[in-house]
Amino acid sequence: MANMMFDLIKQDLEALEKQLLEAVKSPVELVTEIGTHLVTAGGKRLRPAMYFLAARCGKSYNLDRAIHLAVALEMIHMASLVHDDVIDNADTRRGKATANARWGNQLSILSGDYLFANAFYLVASNNYGTRVNTQLARLICDLSAGEIIQNKEIYTACCDVDEYYERIAWKTANFIAVSCQLGGDVAGLDEKFIDALYEYGYCIGMAFQLTDDLLDLTSDTEKLGKPAGNDILQGIATLPTIRALSVSPDKDELMNIVTNRSMTDADVARAIEIVKASDGIEFTKAKVEEFLDRARKVLPEEMPAEIREAYLMAADFIGGREF
Amino acid sequence: MANMMFDLIKQDLEALEKQLLEAVKSPVELVTEIGTHLVTAGGKRLRPAMYFLAARCGKSYNLDRAIHLAVALEMIHMASLVHDDVIDNADTRRGKATANARWGNQLSILSGDYLFANAFYLVASNNYGTRVNTQLARLICDLSAGEIIQNKEIYTACCDVDEYYERIAWKTANFIAVSCQLGGDVAGLDEKFIDALYEYGYCIGMAFQLTDDLLDLTSDTEKLGKPAGNDILQGIATLPTIRALSVSPDKDELMNIVTNRSMTDADVARAIEIVKASDGIEFTKAKVEEFLDRARKVLPEEMPAEIREAYLMAADFIGGREF
Numbered sequence: 001m002a003n004m005m006f007d008l009i010k011q012d013l014e015a016l017e018k019q020l021l022e023a024v025k026s027p028v029e030l031v032t033e034i035g036t037h038l039v040t041a042g043g044k045r046l047r048p049a050m051y052f053l054a055a056r057c058g059k060s061y062n063l064d065r066a067i068h069l070a071v072a073l074e075m076i077h078m079a080s081l082v083h084d085d086v087i088d089n090a091d092t093r094r095g096k097a098t099a100n101a102r103w104g105n106q107l108s109i110l111s112g113d114y115l116f117a118n119a120f121y122l123v124a125s126n127n128y129g130t131r132v133n134t135q136l137a138r139l140i141c142d143l144s145a146g147e148i149i150q151n152k153e154i155y156t157a158c159c160d161v162d163e164y165y166e167r168i169a170w171k172t173a174n175f176i177a178v179s180c181q182l183g184g185d186v187a188g189l190d191e192k193f194i195d196a197l198y199e200y201g202y203c204i205g206m207a208f209q210l211t212d213d214l215l216d217l218t219s220d221t222e223k224l225g226k227p228a229g230n231d232i233l234q235g236i237a238t239l240p241t242i243r244a245l246s247v248s249p250d251k252d253e254l255m256n257i258v259t260n261r262s263m264t265d266a267d268v269a270r271a272i273e274i275v276k277a278s279d280g281i282e283f284t285k286a287k288v289e290e291f292l293d294r295a296r297k298v299l300p301e302e303m304p305a306e307i308r309e310a311y312l313m314a315a316d317f318i319g320g321r322e323f
Numbered sequence: 324m325a326n327m328m329f330d331l332i333k334q335d336l337e338a339l340e341k342q343l344l345e346a347v348k349s350p351v352e353l354v355t356e357i358g359t360h361l362v363t364a365g366g367k368r369l370r371p372a373m374y375f376l377a378a379r380c381g382k383s384y385n386l387d388r389a390i391h392l393a394v395a396l397e398m399i400h401m402a403s404l405v406h407d408d409v410i411d412n413a414d415t416r417r418g419k420a421t422a423n424a425r426w427g428n429q430l431s432i433l434s435g436d437y438l439f440a441n442a443f444y445l446v447a448s449n450n451y452g453t454r455v456n457t458q459l460a461r462l463i464c465d466l467s468a469g470e471i472i473q474n475k476e477i478y479t480a481c482c483d484v485d486e487y488y489e490r491i492a493w494k495t496a497n498f499i500a501v502s503c504q505l506g507g508d509v510a511g512l513d514e515k516f517i518d519a520l521y522e523y524g525y526c527i528g529m530a531f532q533l534t535d536d537l538l539d540l541t542s543d544t545e546k547l548g549k550p551a552g553n554d555i556l557q558g559i560a561t562l563p564t565i566r567a568l569s570v571s572p573d574k575d576e577l578m579n580i581v582t583n584r585s586m587t588d589a590d591v592a593r594a595i596e597i598v599k600a601s602d603g604i605e606f607t608k609a610k611v612e613e614f615l616d617r618a619r620k621v622l623p624e625e626m627p628a629e630i631r632e633a634y635l636m637a638a639d640f641i642g643g644r645e646f
Contacts, residue, residue, distance in 0.1 A: 028468045030475050083436060087429040106410040109432055110471045113406060113439065117463030120443055124456035133447035133456060140440030145351045148433045152353050 008310050012052040012070070013045060015063060019071045023122060026114075034099055034111045038078050041096045046208070047073045047179040050314070053307050054183025054197050066186055068126040072119040072136065073179050079115035080143055082108050087151065088234055116140065132185055139178045146170025154235030157245060157258045164242055165206070172212075173205030196300045200311060203295035207288045208318050213238035214284055215321075217272055229268040232258055239287065240280035241271070248278035292319050331633050335375040335393070336368055338386060342394045346445060349437075357422055357434045361401050364419045369531070370396045370502040373637070376630050377506025377520050389509050391449040395442040395459065396502050402438035403466055405431050410474065411557055439463065455508055462501045469493025477558030480568060480581045487565055488529070495535075496528030519623045523634060526618035530611045530641050536561035537607055538644075540595055552591040555581055562610065563603035564594070571601040615642050 006013070017039070024035025048070040055066045084090075085098040086105045092098060100108040123136055149167055153159060159167065180201030184194035216231045217240055231238050237245065237258055245251050245258075257263055257271045275281065292315045299308050329336070340362070347358025371393040378389045407413075408421040409428045415421060423431040446459055472490055476482060482490065503524030507517035539554045540563055554561050560568065560581055568574050568581075580586055580594045598604065615638045622631050 026464075026468060028472055031468055031471055080436075083432050087432060105428075106474050107471060109406050109410060110467045110474060113403075113435075114464055114467035114471070116436065116439055117460050117467060121457060121460035121464055124453060124460050127453055130447060130450055134444060137440050137444035137447050141349075141437055141444055144433050144437035144440060145349060145354055148354055148430060148437065149351055151429050151433060 008306055009049060009052040009056070012063060012066070013049065015067055016045060016048050016070050016074065019067055020074060023071050023075065023118060024115075030103075030107070031111065031114055034103060034107065035115070037102070038082065038099060038111075038115075042094055043074075043077070045074060047077055047176060050176055050201055050204070051179040051183040053310055053314075054180045054189075055186045057184065057189055057193070057197075057303055057307055058187025061187070066183075068122045069128060069132065069182055069186060072123045073182070075115045075119040075122070076136070076140060076143075077175070079112040079119070080140075080147075082112040082115065084147070086112075087147075128186070132182060135178055135182060135185075139175060142170050142174050146172075146174075150236060155259050155261050156235075157237040157241070157255060159237070159242065160246075161239065161242060164237075164239055168206060168209040169202070172209040173202045176205035176208065177201035193300055193302065196298050199298045200295050203291045203298065204315060204318060207291040207295065207315070210239055210284055210288045210291070211318060211321055213240060214281065214288070217241075217275060218281065229272050232268050232271050233263065235261065239284045240275050242280075243283045244275040244278035244280040248274055248280075250274045250277070288319060292316075331629055332372060332375040332379070335386060335389070336372065338390055339368060339371050339375075339393050339397065342390055343397060346394050346398065346441060347438075353426075353430070354434065354437055357426060357430065358438070360425070361405065361422060361434075361438075365417055366397075366400075368397060370400055370499060373499055373524055373527070374502040374506040376633055376637075377503045377512075378509045380507065380512055380516070380520075380626055380630055381510025384510070389506075391445045392451060392455065392505055392509060395446045396505070398438045398442040398445070399459070399463060399466075400498070402435040402442070403463075403470075405435040405438065407470070409435075410470075451509070455505060458501055458505060458508075462498060465493050465497050469495075469497075473559060478582050478584050479558075480560040480564070480578060482560070482565065483569075484562065484565060487560075487562055491529060491532040492525070495532040496525045499528030499531065500524035516623055516625065519621050522621045523618050526614045526621065527638060527641060530614040530618065530638070533562055533607055533611045533614070534641060534644060536563060537604065537611070540564075540598060541604065552595050555591050555594050556586065558584065562607045563598050565603075566606045567598040567601035567603040571597055571603075573597045573600070611642060615639075 020039045021036060024039055025032050026035070051070050051073055052066065055061060081093065082099050085093060086100045086108050089100070090098050091101045098108075099111060103111070120133075120136070123133060146167055146169075150171065177198045178201070180197040181194055184197045189197070213231065216238065217228060220228055227233075232241065235258070241254070241258060245254055248254060251274075254271055254274045257267045260267065263271075295315050296312055299311055303311075343362045344359060347362055348355050349358070374393050374396055375389065378384060404416065405422050408416060409423045409431050412423070413421050414424045421431075422434060426434070443456075443459070446456060469490055469492075473494065500521045501524070503520040504517055507520045512520070536554065539561065540551060543551055555564065558581070564577070564581060568577055571577060574597075577594055577597045580590045583590065586594075618638050619635055622634055626634075
């Protein structure tokens with residue numbers, strides 16, 4: 001995460017790591033072991049970071065009060081990644097062994113369930129109130145529903161640009177938006193301010209997911225911790241591919257590849273070639289910039305200057321990230 | 324469920340079915356479809372029934388108020404069954420196709436997540452308060468942890484009688500105990516009354532699980548909706564087997580079978596034969612009766628007579644059930 005942004009919430013993020021390790025401790029040794037593996041495997045902590053910044057927009061800031069919700073957000077994210085990795089049959093994430101590669105699908109499914117429940121336990125027992133509890137539960141409903149839609153349509157390449165936006169909104173953007181919103185809630189900000197934070201998070205989230213989609217096509221195993229073209233291999237057509245499917249002269253060939261459940265690595269490489277030869281990458285990059293611009297513009301005037309600066313840097317970071 | 328007990332909460336259970344169908348509705352059609360399949364596939368509704376009876380122990384009873392928590396309890400149960408069926412690779416449950424058999428593992432994992440989250444959403448948005456929210460989250464943590472312990476030790480037959488009790492307490496008894504406890508909470512009963520309800524639920528839950536274990540060995544596909552000896556085949560040593568492993572003259576042969584991941588159907592049949600020839604079945608039946616007696620005795624004096632009668636019938640039902 002960009003340096004200055006990090007400085008501002010450095011102690012928050014340090015506390016987060018400690019509390020995450022505490023939170024995954026269980027009387028059941030194996031639960032602790034899997035949870036610790038997941039926490040120490042790292043991650044950008046984007047959701048807690050967005051949340052902490054929002055929580056610091058209020059008149060006073062109490063880390064001891066704010067921390068539990070941050071931990072819950074990251075645990076929900078971890079839980080959903082654990083289940084995703086089972087679903088995608090992924091061996092590595094961020095270059096490290098996934099829980100399913102190490103402990104098998106069965107224990108991974110159960111560990112994900114444990115993490116979801118543990119997140120709720122943390123939030124429920126720390127009295128954030130009905131609104132926070134409800135938003136958090138709604139968030140996981142939306143997250144699962146988004147994944148369900150995506151999963152239902154693998155290898156069909158059937159969605160258009162607008163359907164795709166809707167899908168990644170459910171899956172990613174809404175999560176980051178709610179992280180910002182909940183920070184605003186904890187800070188006791190007014191509705192208008194909180195709505196702006198939500199909108200910022202939504203735009204940042206859309207840009208983040210689209211950058212993810214781009215990196216999946218343009219990066220390499222070393223930087224990404226997984227092979228390029230993984231989305232295509234998994235049957236998921238992301239925006240660059242969807243665009244190429246509509247404008248490329250080789251769109252029929254591309255369609256044949258992305259709807260083929262037995263596609264080879266060579267097919268994947270050819271699909272990437274077709275997408276790159278079209279304006280799919282540029283089209284997506286332009287959309288990323290559009291969302292980032294909207295994110296920058298929506299930040300309210302009354303936001304403290306150093307927080308605004310950090311949120312702007314987060315937007316720059318997401319626009320320029322390579323991993 | 325036994326008739327008189329059913330009469331007392333007939334309208335509650337009818338409302339439950341309606342509200343369950345409402346609760347699984349989602350803007351995502353497939354979510355509604357899977358949820359509806361799960362609800363209409365039926366079930367004993369034991370947890371909501373235990374909850375409703377407890378909720379009726381108070382000075383006044385408001386079904387509209389009580390219903391959401393009952394729906395949440397059954398949804399949590401459904402979610403955990405959906406994940407269990409993925410984990411066990413089960414094709415049928417109660418004689419009907421499982422979600423994983425019909426929609427695949429991936430959508431089933433996500434549907435389970437959706438159901439868990441939806442249960443929290445229902446409870447959070449209906450303001451039952453911190454205590455209820457916390458207990459519900461704790462319940463799913465315990466449930467997952469119990470499954471994790473069980474899963475970790477499949478094909479090892481390594482647990483003794485006391486460890487086994489602890490395991491089924493986490494997995495089953497605690498769930499039914501919390502269902503009773505939450506009913507008492509909603510009814511505004513005093514702590515002592517609620518503790519007694521918890522204890523009743525715990526004992527009933529232990530007896531229920533042990534009966535399940537017995538039925539798995541002694542029943543048939545027609546009654547059970549799954550083949551006999553399924554636990555052994557899945558690598559799970561239940562109480563009758565654990566007992567036989569300690570007292571049977573053929574305990575070495577039994578141990579060889581239950582720890583063999585490639586056991587055949589003939590091996591399973593032989594294992595059942597060995598367990599049946601030992602006192603494993605009688606030993607377990609005696610334990611069931613012990614737990615049921617404790618359940619009957621713990622019901623508090625001040626409990627309304629018709630509720631007490633219903634709880635006593637529930638104990639009889641669990642002792643005598645054949646499916």
